[in-house]
Amino acid sequence: MWRKLFAVSEQDQILNEVTSSEYKYGxxxxxxxxKIPPGLNEDIVRxxxxxxxxxxxxxxxxxxxxxxxxxxxxxxxxxxxxxxPDFQSISYxxxxxxxxxxxxxxxxxxxxxTFEKLGISLNEQKRLSGVAMDIVVDSVSVATTFKKTLAExxxxxxxxxxxxxxxxxLIKKYLGTVVPQTDNFYAALNSAVFTDGSFCYIPxxxxxxxxxxxxFRINESGTGQFERTLVVADAGSFVSYLEGCTxxxxxxxxxxxxxxxxxxxxxxxxxxxxxxxWFPGDAEGKGGVFNFVTKRGICERNxxxxxxxxxxxxxxxWKYPSCILKGxxxxxxxxxxxxxxxxxxxxxxxKMIHLGKNTKSTIVSKGISAGHSHNSYRGLVRMGxxxxxxxxxxxxxSLLMGDRCGAHTFPYIEVKHPTARMEHExxxxxxxxxxxxxxxxxxxxxxxxIALIVNGYCKDVLNQLPMEFAVEAQKxxxxxxxxxVG
Amino acid sequence: MIEIVNLHASVDGQPILKGINxxxxxxxxxxxxxxxxxxxxxxxxxxxxREDYEITQGDILFQGESILERAPEERAHLGLFLSxxxxxxxxxxxxSNFIKTALNESKKARGEEPLDASTMLKKMREKMDLLExxxxxxxxxxxxxxxxxxxxxxxxxQMAMLEPKLAILDETDSGLDIDALRIVANGVNALRSPExxxxxxxxxxxxxxxxxxxxxxxxxxxKIVKSGDKNLALELEERGYDWIKxxxx
Ligand SMILES: Nc1ncnc2c1ncn2[C@@H]1O[C@H](COP(=O)(O)OP(=O)(O)OP(=O)(O)O)[C@@H](O)[C@H]1O
Ligand SMILES: [Mg+2]
Numbered sequence: 001m002w003r004k005l006f007a008v009s010e011q012d013q014i015l016n017e018v019t020s021s022e023y024k025y026g027x028x029x030x031x032x033x034x035k036i037p038p039g040l041n042e043d044i045v046r047x048x049x050x051x052x053x054x055x056x057x058x059x060x061x062x063x064x065x066x067x068x069x070x071x072x073x074x075x076x077x078x079x080x081x082x083x084x085p086d087f088q089s090i091s092y093x094x095x096x097x098x099x100x101x102x103x104x105x106x107x108x109x110x111x112x113x114t115f116e117k118l119g120i121s122l123n124e125q126k127r128l129s130g131v132a133m134d135i136v137v138d139s140v141s142v143a144t145t146f147k148k149t150l151a152e153x154x155x156x157x158x159x160x161x162x163x164x165x166x167x168x169x170l171i172k173k174y175l176g177t178v179v180p181q182t183d184n185f186y187a188a189l190n191s192a193v194f195t196d197g198s199f200c201y202i203p204x205x206x207x208x209x210x211x212x213x214x215x216f217r218i219n220e221s222g223t224g225q226f227e228r229t230l231v232v233a234d235a236g237s238f239v240s241y242l243e244g245c246t247x248x249x250x251x252x253x254x255x256x257x258x259x260x261x262x263x264x265x266x267x268x269x270x271x272x273x274x275x276x277x278w279f280p281g282d283a284e285g286k287g288g289v290f291n292f293v294t295k296r297g298i299c300e301r302n303x304x305x306x307x308x309x310x311x312x313x314x315x316x317x318w319k320y321p322s323c324i325l326k327g328x329x330x331x332x333x334x335x336x337x338x339x340x341x342x343x344x345x346x347x348x349x350x351k352m353i354h355l356g357k358n359t360k361s362t363i364v365s366k367g368i369s370a371g372h373s374h375n376s377y378r379g380l381v382r383m384g385x386x387x388x389x390x391x392x393x394x395x396x397x398s399l400l401m402g403d404r405c406g407a408h409t410f411p412y413i414e415v416k417h418p419t420a421r422m423e424h425e426x427x428x429x430x431x432x433x434x435x436x437x438x439x440x441x442x443x444x445x446x447x448x449x450i451a452l453i454v455n456g457y458c459k460d461v462l463n464q465l466p467m468e469f470a471v472e473a474q475k476x477x478x479x480x481x482x483x484x485v486g
Numbered sequence: 487m488i489e490i491v492n493l494h495a496s497v498d499g500q501p502i503l504k505g506i507n508x509x510x511x512x513x514x515x516x517x518x519x520x521x522x523x524x525x526x527x528x529x530x531x532x533x534x535x536r537e538d539y540e541i542t543q544g545d546i547l548f549q550g551e552s553i554l555e556r557a558p559e560e561r562a563h564l565g566l567f568l569s570x571x572x573x574x575x576x577x578x579x580x581x582s583n584f585i586k587t588a589l590n591e592s593k594k595a596r597g598e599e600p601l602d603a604s605t606m607l608k609k610m611r612e613k614m615d616l617l618e619x620x621x622x623x624x625x626x627x628x629x630x631x632x633x634x635x636x637x638x639x640x641x642x643x644q645m646a647m648l649e650p651k652l653a654i655l656d657e658t659d660s661g662l663d664i665d666a667l668r669i670v671a672n673g674v675n676a677l678r679s680p681e682x683x684x685x686x687x688x689x690x691x692x693x694x695x696x697x698x699x700x701x702x703x704x705x706x707x708x709k710i711v712k713s714g715d716k717n718l719a720l721e722l723e724e725r726g727y728d729w730i731k732x733x734x735x
Pocket of ligand 1: 521523524525526
């Protein structure tokens with residue numbers, strides 16, 4: 001699958017190098033298990049920082065966050081219902097653990113079926129599920145070659161832990177500037193205890209030659225429960241960043257509270273695409289991941305940030321990728337497809353904060369609800385007193401499949417400048433029996449028909465994704481909705 | 487090709503088809519006429535396998551086998567095509583993507599290889615030329631914003647691509663201008679062969695000027711009340727349905 005994430009010839013070249021010469025490298029199977037006792041207090045925060053060998057300023061930063069967090073209450077306003085996690089029963093540090101599985105037979109057959117449907121190769125299936133392999137293109141070696149190419153352009157792409165050690169000046173300068181420790185309950189928690197994440201810096205005027213994907217780094221870091229991502233695009237630079245993976249991610253950790261911060265300096269552009277497929281829980285809604293994410297970007301003059309997300313997973317999702325359009329003429333975009341099935345609940349949307357003059361934002365949100373699920377769009381568009389000629393266009397569509405699910409739209413609008421303009425469109429539709437019958441009459445099975453109709457409905461969002469990612473996202477949508485009508 | 491035997495069908499307990507008997511052999515063209523609400527679209531939907539209808543009696547044999555238990559897509563794979571009286575819109579799905587998917591699904595079901603992209607495109611071009619369609623159609627959303635006539639022409643385009651054994655055209659001529667009517671008729675005639683059959687539902691003789699039917703049937707209150715050759719259509723054109731209704735009274 002990482003093959004598909006490469007697109008241009010430069011990338012082919014890297015591939016060649018790796019596949020021809022380093023084929024013999026085996027999979028990394030060392031089992032590390034380094035856990036600290038459950039619970040959270042200042043000592044635990046210090047311990048996490050110490051385990052990661054962090055400098056004093058970082059420890060202090062975490063402690064500040066912790067002190068804010070203890071005084072905060074878990075938010076209640078989202079349209080989701082779940083049993084609140086017991087924060088004192090979670091273990092907040094666990095070094096990347098590789099579960100040793102000897103063959104695919106030991107895996108959940110459901111998971112295997114999904115892999116097959118996604119068209120993931122056998123080797124890839126093994127890699128994703130952590131099966132020990134004899135022959136595999138080790139993704140760490142791909143990543144290394146990949147890094148070399150980036151380094152030539154002065155691009156930094158590494159784990160957050162590494163960045164704290166190697167690039168303290170950048171981290172000190174930017175970490176927490178977009179999502180401060182005090183921002184919200186989950187962001188404060190994340191700031192106190194995050195174990196790892198990604199850091200990316202694109203120097204002035206540099207166009208990153210390939211899609212940057214966390215996928216390359218999975219082996220290095222493991223997906224933490226509290227991930228921290230920081231992307232800084234210096235003046236006039238461009239980067240397209242991919243997060244997540246279409247393969248279903250199962251995780252022992254029920255609670256996930258990530259923070260993503262984007263900084264787009266003058267004339268810079270960041271395109272951030274996410275395809276997330278956390279385990280949503282079984283058909284009864286048991287065992288799924290709670291995903292509480294804070295994602296925000298800040299745009300300086302003429303800068304542009306574009307969030308694209310396809311969300312199909314998680315039992316409960318709470319997520320609002322946002323843009324602060326601080327600089328004049330800056331542009332924010334949000335394209336989202338959120339699918340909920342069975343008993344999933346999603347409360348997602350965006351915030352577009354227009355501060356500068358002539359700022360522009362576009363919101364395209366496509367919700368799809370099936371089964372007994374609930375899907376809410378929550379969007380805030382705020383146009384500040386200096387935001388002369390600010391423009392927003394919002395389109396929030398909901399598609400219902402069956403009559404036991406729900407779609408809800410909560411648009412919040414605040415306009416403080418007389419020349420600012422907003423345009424809001426919302427539709428709710430049902431997948432029509434007429435449409436399905438029409439497709440069936442032309443030879444498509446029920447499931448193919450639904451997949452086709454849904455993909456058509458999401459086209460405006462899928463078009464924003466890098467080509468190969470879009471193809472995978474389409475398949476993913478089809479799989480998520482299997483068995484939802486009929 | 488198809489044999490409909492004493493077919494009774496109802497919607498919500500309300501009988502609509504009340505004992506239809508009809509046999510269409512390979513190579514034949516049958517025209518079905520009849521006043522509004524007589525059950526023509528119901529008959530075509532039932533043949534195509536729409537679920538809303540309950541078959542209370544009778545059978546439908548397609549190439550000698552009952553298809554009542556078959557899903558709509560399976561019937562399509564067997565070579566059954568229905569040109570809808572009201573084709574639906576599917577936003578965001580392009581005409582070319584839709585046809586490609588449809589054609590390859592049928593091929594897959596028959597154990598054939600899917601068409602590669604260039605063969606597919608060539609075939610689409612060929613059929614579009616035959617139907618004098620603008621190539622721009624291929625990249626438009628299926629039926630979205632199409633004019634009435636464009637929708638119908640798009641149905642015939644799909645028929646030409648899928649090359650069915652039995653094509654049911656439900657009022658495909660309604661909404662077509664005079665030129666389009668001729669073009670659509672040419673499309674149908676191009677597909678006519680000793681192996682293919684057509685069931686053409688229409689209210690007007692003008693389509694039958696171009697596609698000469700072997701048999702003409704009149705459906706009235708859920709039954710075929712009169713059958714004849716092409717002259718029956720001419721007679722209906724002249725006299726309307728009153729005399730038939732009176733005969734039935
Ligand atoms: N799904 C349905 N629910 C309720 N009534 C239906 C349904 N489908 C058909 N009917 C009724 O069955 C009768 C036959 O309808 P049908 O559409 O088959 O007529 P038709 O011969 O095609 O008419 P037209 O020439 O106007 O197209 C009508 O009275 C119609 O209202
Ligand atoms: Mg009709």
